[in-house]
Amino acid sequence: MPVSTKRNLRVAVLADSDTRWKWGALTAHRLAPELHLTGFLLRGRATPTARQLGEVGVKADRLSEVTSAEFLQEMRNEPYDVVVLALVGGAVQAMLHGLRRLWPAAAARPVLVTGYVGVVYEKLADGLLLRHGADLVLANSRHDAERFRTVYEGVGADAASVVETALPFLGGAPYEERPDGAETVVFAAQPSVPESRADRGYLLRRAVQHARLHSRREVLVKLRSKPGEHTTHLEELPYQRLADRIQGGLPDNCRLVYGHMGDVLDRTDLLVTVSSTAALESLHRGIPTAVLTDLGVREALGNHHFLGSGCLASWDQLDEGHRPQADPEWLARHGVAADGPCGDLYASAFDAARKRIAELTEQPQLPSPAPYYTLATAPGYLPGILARHHLGPDGAPLPGAAPAASQASGVRRWVRSALRDAARGAYRHGVQRVAPVIRRMGEL
Known part of the structure; x- marks a missing residue:
């Protein structure tokens, strides 16, 4: 029998691109079929446009664009049962340290979930260790689950967080050849x-x-x-x-x-x-x-x-x-499709994760997040990762990282939004137009 949660969970998904929003939101629905979904889009170069979000086709009860510091402030102020970090590895690590600072000891906090959007074909060790510290690290297959545990165990990190699931967006009608031969x-x-x-x-x-x-x-x-x-x-x-x-x-x-x-x-x-x-x-x-x-x-x-x-x-x-x-x-x-397209085995692929979520959400308190990377294990690596997301070595937002939206007037918010959109457009123009020209000139 499929395992399901016993109550309507409050789930937050933080994503940094359209594909990760798709993975995170659909994963949330697989983990908690009955949920109240709040979506957060991490502000950056790949923040999805309205067209991209519409193409993904996954709706949230509330959706907003945030900085890292604004997201952490939301976590401090609002009670969530589950938080899905649908981010690139470095951003996951930064959020885990920011959340660790919020809950430095056992506390009533949300269950933290992360994973991969699709095929894991590069930076296996790097990406996995950056995701360590979440309560659940979802593996999209038996093959991935075995590899993930091997990496964690190889550095002496706890591998109990690895849970085998599947990609949340597989589905659709089984293929049939068309009778007209088209x-x-x-x-x-x-x-x-x-x-x-x-x-x-x-x-x-x-x-x-x-x-x-x-x-x-x-x-x-x-x-x-x-x-x-x-x-x-x-x-x-x-x-x-x-x-x-x-x-x-x-x-x-x-x-x-x-x-x-x-x-x-x-x-x-x-x-x-x-x-x-x-x-x-x-x-x-x-x-x-x-x-x-x-x-x-x-x-x-x-x-x-x-x-x-x-x-x-x-x-x-x-x-x-x-x-x-x-x-x-x-x-x-x-x-x-281990037992045929859209078969029962895929339908039960998230049972183990749902069971783990149910067990954790029933706990009055959960221990503080414990990432493998700390200032003791990676003092030359971790601070740079945190700084890229405007967090200090202790996970605290750097000064000036997040002026509260409520402190800005309507005009200031409009100006900030316009400047942000202009900067994003200039960045994309540079990537797609200027950078290739410079690269070609360098090859002359």
Whole structure:
């Protein structure tokens, strides 16, 4: 029987990008099916736009943009049962130390939860140790849970916080071939993989070439963000601009698309990517899924994660009609449709986490958060991480880090918001326009 919480929990999610908001909010709903959800967006370069939030499609009872110090002030003033830290590793560590300062001893405090948005293919030890100190560190599969515990135990840190779950956004109807023989091929692009203009241009040209070779197929290039927007990773070379340079333009059966990945997968017959989490969503439904080898199988690309999956393939093979067949044992170890698309095993994947949440929320007090990184274990590393989030070595907000919103007049709030938006726009322009030019000049 599925495990559920006994009461309507007050859950807060702090996220720093659109994809992490999606993961955090959906994780909250999986952990506490009956909840009051308050969302906080950590102010920074990747703070999602209204369009991005709408595309994610997850609503909160209240949603606001905050600084680190403002979030910690909220935690001090408002009682929450569960807090989900859907952040990059350094931000998780900063929040854990800020919360540790709020509760330096056992206290009635919220249960702290964190984890990963998708495939963990790089910085395993670094990212995990930055997340240590949360009450629950969610692993998206049996494979990840084993790796996570090995890292924590390897440094002598408590590994009891690691709980096996699954990605919270897997779902949708199982794949069925269309009786009319029509086919839609979707290339799921990624904002930062691969990095170079040459490699990104190559992948786009191959998708276009596939469309020209197969005029009866619809080829969709699924993009995560529009120019000027940022997601979890920086995108210096948007595919939209590369598409403008395709000789002869895009063929009629090839186009760029946005929107919710689940809606795109509803009409997908072949999903093609380098290493996107979209591959796991596709595999969960039983959709033929190809992880490209054209640029090599390399840790830098993340496609090495799919070794043994049966999904590795090249555009040449796909052009010739190859359809990868995923290995069932690999799927089971990686938390993807282990007993068939949308099966009962996935439905129970969060039972262990719900049980842990129920046990912890029933406790009158919880011990102070205890991250592995402290001024004793990492004196040359931790202060810099905290400073990037405007916290001192003791986790206290630095002077001037968070003027209370209530202390600012309406005009001051408007001016501050306008300046912040202008600065964010200038930063994005620099990343996507100026930085590539400087880099090219440096290569001359």
